[in-house]
Structure formats: structure tokens, C-alpha cells
Amino acid sequence: MNLLLLFDEDFLPDGTARLTGRRAQHAREVLRAETGETLRVGRLGGLVGTGEVLENTPGALHLRVSLTDSPPARAAVDLLLAIPRPKALKKVLPAVASLGVDRVVLVNAARVEKSYFDSKVLAPDFIQELLLQGLEQARDTRLPEVLIRERFRPFVEDELDTVFGREPLRLLPHPPARQSLTTVGIPTAPRVVLAIGPDGGWVPFEAELLEAHGFHPFTLGPRILRVETAVPVLLGQVALLRENISPHSAP
Structure with a gap:
């Protein structure tokens, strides 16, 4: 602490x-x-x-x-996150709070086990305690907003723009993609939304629906990462790219 x-x-x-x-x-x-x-x-x-x-x-x-x-600056990043295993979620939520994420939508997906919705980890008090642990670690005071949605398609089609707005750059880490994160315009984007799938990834229908709603697919490379590893790696890469807009940007 x-x-x-x-x-x-x-x-x-x-x-x-x-x-x-x-x-x-x-x-x-x-x-x-x-x-x-x-x-x-x-x-x-x-x-x-x-x-x-x-x-x-x-x-x-x-x-x-x-x-x-003032507490540390915000990351200007939101997450659309397929609900991971409860043990993984216990690691992910403190991490996103530590790294300054503003909003997390925990959403159902084809490869999300239905039993996850019955986990105590999704109880509001439990979520808040995990987020507070992340704030204590990072010397921050601002809690991320956490929303839970049990239906993937209705959320993407009906709520996505309302929750995240239309302005943020929408990014889809997806192993079949070929382009890297450095090619999708992060340094010039005021806000970013990352759509991170479950272990096993988004199924084709989900990935296609996200792409149809403005998400740009990219690859993290040949290694397949678990969610609890992918989340901090992605947030770190976004932050690094923003800090290094050009090789001559440092004073």
C-alpha cells in the first residue's frame, strides 16, 4: 500500500x-x-x-x-473486456485502476463461461475493493467506472457509442490481424478504446461486428497472451507510443 x-x-x-x-x-x-x-x-x-x-x-x-x-494523469483509455476467469479478473481490476483506465465494460462473449456471472468477483463491493487496491498501489484517487453487460451484440449495436462516445480511436487486439499497434494512429488520438477478448479470443462473428463498428484490428506478435498479461501489456504499449510521438519529441 x-x-x-x-x-x-x-x-x-x-x-x-x-x-x-x-x-x-x-x-x-x-x-x-x-x-x-x-x-x-x-x-x-x-x-x-x-x-x-x-x-x-x-x-x-x-x-x-x-x-x-493532483493525482497522476489519466491514461485516456477505456476497455471493452470480455469477462475473464474470476481468478484472472482479480488481477486485472487492480491493474486497470493502477494504470489510470477511466472505464471498463465487462461484457459477455461466446468463449465466456456462463458461470462467471455467478462469481462473487462481479459483486459491486468486491469490484470496488479490487479497484481500491490498485489506487493504493499507484498513489491514485480516481476510481474507474465498471459496467457489466451480459449480451454482447446488443451492447455493441445499441450502447457502444453512448458509453464510449464516437471520438475515441477503437482498437481490436486480434491474433489474425497483420498490422502492428504502431500503425493505427495512437499518438494523435485523444482517447483510445481497447476491445480485449477472452482467453481463446473473440470468435469471428464478434470480431467482425466490432470491426463493423469502427474497431481497427492489430496484432501483438506471435505470442498468445492470457488476458491478465495482455491487459497491462497493451496499456503499457499505448502509453509508450503516446510518449514517443516522434524520435525528436524529447527536449
Whole structure:
């Protein structure tokens, strides 16, 4: 935990904050924070800064808070993600929160097991806890929005433009494609939507429907990656391409 996240209900009328539960336990047992020491803190949805420890007891952590800085810049990336295996989703959700994704739509697909929809991982409280873990790791305070859709075709045909808008560059990592990610215009795109299929990939009908709705297929190379590996790799490549618009862009 690289950042203690503070919620609105943590704040007392005098502006200090009082934490209990997992966060207070972490500060006491892992950080071994003592009175007078300063911890990194951030208010959920707001600024980051420091918290001076006023008291750290087995019952609570009491902080004098100073929030002065903005959280990290957003990635300007959204995900349309076929629901992966629950164990994989437990890894993917903290990762997308850590990497600054704004919106994730978890969608059904032909190769998604129906049983996945009954998993506790899709419960709102469980999703939020996983996202909070990602924010704590990355010293961020802004939660991604997560939507769940059980019908692929109706979402693509009826909701896609509303949820993601028409302006973002739509990208489809798909093994049969031949062009690489460097050829699809990422550096000039203000926003990007990545449509990442399940283990085994999108079936032809799904890939064709996505292409018909403006998604550009590309390949990551000859290696076939699991979803929990592909998501951070893709997000990292998008970020890298944006930082290196040209070989002469650095000062």
C-alpha cells in the first residue's frame, strides 16, 4: 500500500481524519507509523498529500491531513473486456485502476463461461475493493467506472457509442490481424478504446461486428497472451507510443 485512501466519512468536523479497519491496521503493523510521522494519503476522487499521525492505536489511526497535489494523469483509455476467469479478473481490476483506465465494460462473449456471472468477483463491493487496491498501489484517487453487460451484440449495436462516445480511436487486439499497434494512429488520438477478448479470443462473428463498428484490428506478435498479461501489456504499449510521438519529441 503506497497511499492511504481517505473516504468522506473518515473526516471529522475539525478537518482531521480517523481511520479504522484494514487501513489503520496496515499503518500500525506494516508502516509502523508513530505519532508525529507523515504518511502519504489521498482523498477518494480528490487530491493527494500527507497525513501527520496524531494517534495510532489498535482501534484507530488519527491524522492531520494536508491535501495539496493532483493525482497522476489519466491514461485516456477505456476497455471493452470480455469477462475473464474470476481468478484472472482479480488481477486485472487492480491493474486497470493502477494504470489510470477511466472505464471498463465487462461484457459477455461466446468463449465466456456462463458461470462467471455467478462469481462473487462481479459483486459491486468486491469490484470496488479490487479497484481500491490498485489506487493504493499507484498513489491514485480516481476510481474507474465498471459496467457489466451480459449480451454482447446488443451492447455493441445499441450502447457502444453512448458509453464510449464516437471520438475515441477503437482498437481490436486480434491474433489474425497483420498490422502492428504502431500503425493505427495512437499518438494523435485523444482517447483510445481497447476491445480485449477472452482467453481463446473473440470468435469471428464478434470480431467482425466490432470491426463493423469502427474497431481497427492489430496484432501483438506471435505470442498468445492470457488476458491478465495482455491487459497491462497493451496499456503499457499505448502509453509508450503516446510518449514517443516522434524520435525528436524529447527536449
